[in-house]
Amino acid sequence: MFSIAFFVYFALSLNITSKRADKRTFIAIIFFACLFRIILLPSIPVHENDIYRYMWDGKVALSGTNPYAHSPQEAEIKPEGKNQEKNFSKLKSLRDSSRVYFSRIGHRWVPTIYPPVAQAIFSLASFIRQDSVLVLKSIFVLFDILAIFILSKLLRLFNKDPSLCVIYAWSPLVLKEVANSGHYDSVPICLLLLAIYLLLKGRQASGSLSFALAAATKFFPIILLPLYRTMIKRRYYALIGVVLAGMYTPFFFWQNIGTGAVFKGLVIYSDQWAYNGSIFAAIASILNALQIQFLNNLFLPKVIVCLLFVISWAVLSLRKTSDEFSILHRSFVIVALLFLLSPVADPWYFCWVMPFLCFFPYRSFLALSWLLIFSYLSFNRSFGAFSMGAFELPILNMIQYVPFYILLAIEIIMRRKMRISFSYVQEQ
Numbered sequence: 001m002f003s004i005a006f007f008v009y010f011a012l013s014l015n016i017t018s019k020r021a022d023k024r025t026f027i028a029i030i031f032f033a034c035l036f037r038i039i040l041l042p043s044i045p046v047h048e049n050d051i052y053r054y055m056w057d058g059k060v061a062l063s064g065t066n067p068y069a070h071s072p073q074e075a076e077i078k079p080e081g082k083n084q085e086k087n088f089s090k091l092k093s094l095r096d097s098s099r100v101y102f103s104r105i106g107h108r109w110v111p112t113i114y115p116p117v118a119q120a121i122f123s124l125a126s127f128i129r130q131d132s133v134l135v136l137k138s139i140f141v142l143f144d145i146l147a148i149f150i151l152s153k154l155l156r157l158f159n160k161d162p163s164l165c166v167i168y169a170w171s172p173l174v175l176k177e178v179a180n181s182g183h184y185d186s187v188p189i190c191l192l193l194l195a196i197y198l199l200l201k202g203r204q205a206s207g208s209l210s211f212a213l214a215a216a217t218k219f220f221p222i223i224l225l226p227l228y229r230t231m232i233k234r235r236y237y238a239l240i241g242v243v244l245a246g247m248y249t250p251f252f253f254w255q256n257i258g259t260g261a262v263f264k265g266l267v268i269y270s271d272q273w274a275y276n277g278s279i280f281a282a283i284a285s286i287l288n289a290l291q292i293q294f295l296n297n298l299f300l301p302k303v304i305v306c307l308l309f310v311i312s313w314a315v316l317s318l319r320k321t322s323d324e325f326s327i328l329h330r331s332f333v334i335v336a337l338l339f340l341l342s343p344v345a346d347p348w349y350f351c352w353v354m355p356f357l358c359f360f361p362y363r364s365f366l367a368l369s370w371l372l373i374f375s376y377l378s379f380n381r382s383f384g385a386f387s388m389g390a391f392e393l394p395i396l397n398m399i400q401y402v403p404f405y406i407l408l409a410i411e412i413i414m415r416r417k418m419r420i421s422f423s424y425v426q427e428q
Contacts, residue, residue, distance in 0.1 A: 005172040006370040013166050017361065021163035026152070033148055033169035037141045040179035042134060047379045051133060051182035052104040057112050058122030059094055059130050066254040067119055068262045072108040098131040111265035116247035117217040118184060137182045144178050144186035150193040151355055157200055158325060164358045173369040177348035185351045188218035193355055195221070196331070199231040200324055208236035212243035220338060220352060224331050226317040274298050274343040276375045278401040280305045281394070298343065305341040312337050325359075332356035336365065347372040364407035371400040 016025060045051055057067040065087060075091035095102045114122070125136040148169045152162035168174060178186045191214035198207030211228075214221035225232075225240070251262050274280065284301040287293070294300050316330045335352050339345055350372055357365055374396055 002172055002176065002373045003370065005175075006373075009170050009172055010366065010370075013170065013366075016163055016166050017161070020161045026163045029163055029166045029169055030148065033166075034145060036170070036175050037144065037179040040175060041137055041141060043180050045133070045181045046176070047376045048181040048183070049104045049106045051136060052101050053106065053112065054114070054118075054122045054136055054182070054184065055098075055101060055126065055131055055133070056094070056105055057114060057119055058124075058126030058136075059097070060091070061119055061123045062126045062130075063090055063094060065090055066251060066257055067112050067122075068251055068265070069111075069255050069257045071111045071265075072102065072105050075102070076108075101131055110268050111261070113265040113269050114184075115216050115218065116251065117213055118187070119251075121184065121187060121217075133182060137179065140178050140182060140184050140186045143190040144174070147186060147190040147193055147355065150190065150197055151358055154193065154197050154200075155358060157197065158328075158359065160359070164361075167358045167361060167366070168354045171351075171354050171369060173347060173372065174351050174354055176373075177351055181348065183348040183351070185218065185348055188214045188221055189352060189355060191217060192221045192224070196228070196328070199228050202231075204232055204236050205239070208232055208239050209243060212240040212247075215240075216244055216247040220335065223313060223334060223338065227327050227330055227334070230322060269344075272298070274302075276345045276347075276372075276378075276397065276400075277305075277343050278345060278397065278405075279308070279341050280343045280345075281397050285394070302343055305343065309337060309341045328356070328359060332360050345372075347375055362408070362411055364404055364411050367407055368400070368404045371404055374399050 016029070021029075053072075056072055060067045060070070070087065070091060072091075072095075074088065075095040079085065079088050112119075121139060122136070125132065125139055129135045148165050151165040151168055155162045155164050174186075177183045191210050195207050195210035195214055198210055201207075211221060211225060215225075248262065251257070252259055274284070277284075280301055283304050284297065287300055288297055292300065313334055316334055321327060321330075332353070335356065339349055339353060342349070350369060353365060354369065377396055378393055
């Protein structure tokens with residue numbers, strides 16, 4: 001079904017973006033974008049359980065307990081000390097309010113990794129209706145629709161056809177990961193697009209605030225901040241720092257857990273997680289074949305991809321340019337590299353790249369938004385002659401990324417030979 005949806009989407013997107021669309025076409029794009037999301041809202045998340053962690057975090061915070069202070073597993077293990085019995089009773093009560101949803105929480109031994117703005121949204125959903133998948137997904141879809149409108153305004157700002165937003169608005173990957181699976185990535189995407197739009201309009205205070213909120217929702221937007229340094233005065237950098245500090249500080253003092261506990265889950269995630277990578281997986285495979293390890297089989301590959309990303313980020317960020325479209329293109333390249341170099345390349349992380357494809361519609365990246373669905377085959381452990389071993393199956397990484405890198409190489413070569421620039425796409 002996903003593949004059929006993708007090829008229909010791909011054909012329609014090519015048709016719509018091949019020439020400047022009229023107002024009726026744009027209205028139709030927005031109408032169907034909303035309709036697709038409404039249809040998917042009541043659907044059961046497919047091969048996903050993150051939304052159950054969001055619901056848990058929300059009701060824990062709403063109960064008066066710091067969501068960073070305890071892992072969900074602590075609701076099942078009675079503590080020995082009397083000082084912790086009150087917290088245990090509260091957590092146990094929250095667990096018992098929905099045992100089915102609690103049982104679906106993944107990695108229950110890991111404390112939450114989600115930043116403060118995300119926690120606020122989870123709490124809001126719990127306040128509206130506790131243990132409601134529909135309420136939480138509805139909030140994410142609202143941000144998703146708002147992101148589409150901001151995208152259309154950004155396109156107009158660069159004198160491009162606003163109908164190009166169809167690349168994001170109708171993307172089967174975005175629809176699946178937000179409206180079906182209930183990933184909250186639509187929130188930081190929306191806030192980041194808003195920040196970029198406001199900064200391009202010269203509204204430094206509100207743009208900086210939006211940047212800070214985006215980074216306090218999910219961490220990736222902060223890496224783009226240096227690109228927009230010519231649009232932000234120094235005092236607004238201070239504003240961003242104050243907002244971020246202000247978001248985190250209450251959690252440090254809530255139950256006096258300190259900074260270590262707030263970032264404990266994130267540290268575990270950074271240290272132990274690796275899934276569906278491309279460049280990382282290739283490097284890890286080579287090092288394992290050569291029996292080169294330090295500390296564990298993930299440490300050296302993570303150091304290498306981290307260095308590769310930092311060098312690429314520094315080159316792209318520190319090179320001066322006043323051209324706004326060039327800055328936007330560098331933003332796309334950095335976010336794309338973050339995904340391609342990351343040890344963890346969950347399909348919904350690619351949603352961060354999708355808005356930029358409205359400006360830079362690389363066919364290879366559009367193809368990758370389809371190929372990533374094959375990663376979900378790792379949930380099926382019956383592959384006959386193939387043995388799973390660890391959770392992911394290496395052949396699935398190859399199915400996703402080998403065609404992508406071949407297409408990307410061909411596309412870059414063809415564009416250079418034909419001297420095609422995205423600056424002129426849809427300006428006629």
